[in-house]
Amino acid sequence: MTCKLSLATLSDVARTAAIPGYDRASLKAGIVHFGVGNFHRAHQAIYLDDLFNAGTDHDWAIVGAGVLPSDAAMREKLAAQDFLTTVVEQDNNKTAARVTAPMIDILPVGDAAAIIARLADPEIRIVSMTITEGGYFIDASGTFNPAHPAIAADGENPNAPKTVFGLIVAGLKARKDKGIGPFTVMSCDNIPHNGIVTANAVVGTAALSDPAFADWIRANVAFPNGMVDRITPATSQREIDFLRDNFQIEDSWPVYCEEFKQWVLEDKFTAGRPALEKVGVTFVADVTPYEHMKIRILNGGHAAIAYPAALMDIHFVHDSMEDPLIRAFLAKLEKDEIIPIVPPVPNTSLTDYFALIEHRLLNPKIADTIPRLAQDGSNRQPKFILPSTLDNLGQGRDVVGLALVSALWCRYFAGKTDSGKDIVFNDASAERLHAAALKAKDDPSAFLVFDDIFGEVAKSELFRKRFAHALKTLWEKGTRETLQLYLDGKLAV
Incomplete structure (x- = not known):
C-alpha cells in the first residue's frame, strides 16, 4: 500500500525509507535559496539534512525562492507535501531512499515584495543559489553583461526587480536601511570562480541604479567560491x-542521484x-x-561524450560509456588534452580522479541521459571545454581532440543524427546555432563567429584548421x- 509523502505520513514512510531524525517544527530559517531544483535538493539540502540529523545548527533551515515559471511548478508540488523530498541514492550495488526536511517554505515565485522582505529578515544569514550556468548573464570570458535586457530592466526599476541579482541587491539595500548587517551570497553552480562571478553580477546590477551602494556591497558582502x-x-x-512501486511512496517530484557527493568551499x-x-x-582558503x-x-x-552519443542515437550516459569508441575517445581526450593542463590539486591524483569519474558515468542505476548533458551547450561549452582548448593553445599544445569536441557540437546542431533522426534542442541560443551549423557544412568558419561563445579560441589558426577538418570528416x-x-x-592534417 502506498502513502502520499507528508509530515503526517512519515511514520508510514519509515517502513521503506530513512526519515528525518529531527523535529521539523524545531527548525528556524537561516538560508534563502534561489532555485530549489534537483541538484540543490540532492546536494546542499542533503548536507544540511545530515547536519540537522546530527542534532546541531537547527537555525539554518532553508527557505526556497525563485523567479521562473518552473520554480512556481516546483513550489506547488513541494508545498503539497510539506516541502519534503524523497532522495533516492543509487550506486552500482545498492539503491536507498531517504526523506529530507531542511526546507521549511518556498516564497511566492516572482513576488518581489515577499522575497525582499524575507531577504531583509535578520534571521537570514546566507542567500544561496542554484540557477544553472546560463543564469549569470556572462559571456564566454566570464564577464558580466549589465546590458542584458533583464538586468537593464532591474537597473531602471531597482525597487521592483525580477532577476535573482536584482532581488539580492534590493534585499541587501533593505537590510542596510534598517541597520541590519549583510548576508553572505553563495553560488552552488558549476561555474569557475562562481563566487567572483556572483559578486560581479550582484555588484554590476547594483551599479546600474546606485554606484555608491555597489561599492558598499563589494566592500562588505562575502561571496565564497x-x-x-x-x-x-x-x-x-x-x-x-x-x-x-519499489518504496510505496508517492512523491510528486523525487530526486535521484548517485551515492557520491562533494562540496569544497x-x-x-x-x-x-x-x-x-x-x-x-571541505573548507579551504582557495x-x-x-x-x-x-x-x-x-x-x-x-x-565531450554528449554530442557523439547523441549523433549515434544513444540515450543514456551509461550506455554511451559502454560503447568502446566513446569510452576510448573520452579517455584519450582526458589523458592527452585535459588532465595535462589541470593544475595540481592538494592530496589528489588527477588520474585516480578520472578513474572515479569513469566508474560514476558507468553507473546504470542513475539513468542519466545524453539529452541532459547536451542541453545548454552555448553556456556549457565556454565554461567546460573551451577554457581547456585555450590553455592548450597558450602552451603551444595541439588541440585535435578538443577541436573535435567543438566540431561534434556543431554537427549536432545541424539537427539530425547520423541515422537521420531529428534532434530536439534545449538551448537558449538554439536558433542561431542551428542556422550557423547548417552553413558550417560548407563553410566551417560560419560556426565560429560567436564571440560570446568561442572568444579568443576562434582566433587561433590551429584551432580553426583542426575544427574545419574534424567537421568535414564528421559529415x-x-x-x-x-x-x-x-x-x-589519423584525424589531424
Missing part, C-alpha cells in the same frame, strides 16, 4: 513510478555559517584547484569512423 559535485538526473514519470562568510565540516564539506579539476575533467568529460564519414580516426592518430 565553491566546487559542487553530484550527478543528478532530471526527474521524469519513470522515477516517480519507480519510487511508488572557501571559508568566507559575512554573518556566520552552519558547521558543514561536520558532515563532509577552491581554485578543485574547481579546475572538477569543471575540466568531469563537466568537460560530460560535454563525410560519420561519427563512429571519425572517432576511430582520432583514436588511431
Whole structure:
C-alpha cells in the first residue's frame, strides 16, 4: 500500500525509507535559496539534512525562492507535501531512499515584495543559489553583461526587480536601511570562480541604479567560491513510478542521484555559517584547484561524450560509456588534452580522479541521459571545454581532440543524427546555432563567429584548421569512423 509523502505520513514512510531524525517544527530559517531544483535538493539540502540529523545548527533551515515559471511548478508540488523530498541514492550495488526536511517554505515565485522582505529578515544569514550556468548573464570570458535586457530592466526599476541579482541587491539595500548587517551570497553552480562571478553580477546590477551602494556591497558582502559535485538526473514519470512501486511512496517530484557527493568551499562568510565540516564539506582558503579539476575533467568529460552519443542515437550516459569508441575517445581526450593542463590539486591524483569519474558515468542505476548533458551547450561549452582548448593553445599544445569536441557540437546542431533522426534542442541560443551549423557544412568558419561563445579560441589558426577538418570528416564519414580516426592518430592534417 502506498502513502502520499507528508509530515503526517512519515511514520508510514519509515517502513521503506530513512526519515528525518529531527523535529521539523524545531527548525528556524537561516538560508534563502534561489532555485530549489534537483541538484540543490540532492546536494546542499542533503548536507544540511545530515547536519540537522546530527542534532546541531537547527537555525539554518532553508527557505526556497525563485523567479521562473518552473520554480512556481516546483513550489506547488513541494508545498503539497510539506516541502519534503524523497532522495533516492543509487550506486552500482545498492539503491536507498531517504526523506529530507531542511526546507521549511518556498516564497511566492516572482513576488518581489515577499522575497525582499524575507531577504531583509535578520534571521537570514546566507542567500544561496542554484540557477544553472546560463543564469549569470556572462559571456564566454566570464564577464558580466549589465546590458542584458533583464538586468537593464532591474537597473531602471531597482525597487521592483525580477532577476535573482536584482532581488539580492534590493534585499541587501533593505537590510542596510534598517541597520541590519549583510548576508553572505553563495553560488552552488558549476561555474569557475562562481563566487567572483556572483559578486560581479550582484555588484554590476547594483551599479546600474546606485554606484555608491555597489561599492558598499563589494566592500562588505562575502561571496565564497565553491566546487559542487553530484550527478543528478532530471526527474521524469519513470522515477516517480519507480519510487511508488519499489518504496510505496508517492512523491510528486523525487530526486535521484548517485551515492557520491562533494562540496569544497572557501571559508568566507559575512554573518556566520552552519558547521558543514561536520558532515563532509571541505573548507579551504582557495577552491581554485578543485574547481579546475572538477569543471575540466568531469563537466568537460560530460560535454565531450554528449554530442557523439547523441549523433549515434544513444540515450543514456551509461550506455554511451559502454560503447568502446566513446569510452576510448573520452579517455584519450582526458589523458592527452585535459588532465595535462589541470593544475595540481592538494592530496589528489588527477588520474585516480578520472578513474572515479569513469566508474560514476558507468553507473546504470542513475539513468542519466545524453539529452541532459547536451542541453545548454552555448553556456556549457565556454565554461567546460573551451577554457581547456585555450590553455592548450597558450602552451603551444595541439588541440585535435578538443577541436573535435567543438566540431561534434556543431554537427549536432545541424539537427539530425547520423541515422537521420531529428534532434530536439534545449538551448537558449538554439536558433542561431542551428542556422550557423547548417552553413558550417560548407563553410566551417560560419560556426565560429560567436564571440560570446568561442572568444579568443576562434582566433587561433590551429584551432580553426583542426575544427574545419574534424567537421568535414564528421559529415563525410560519420561519427563512429571519425572517432576511430582520432583514436588511431589519423584525424589531424
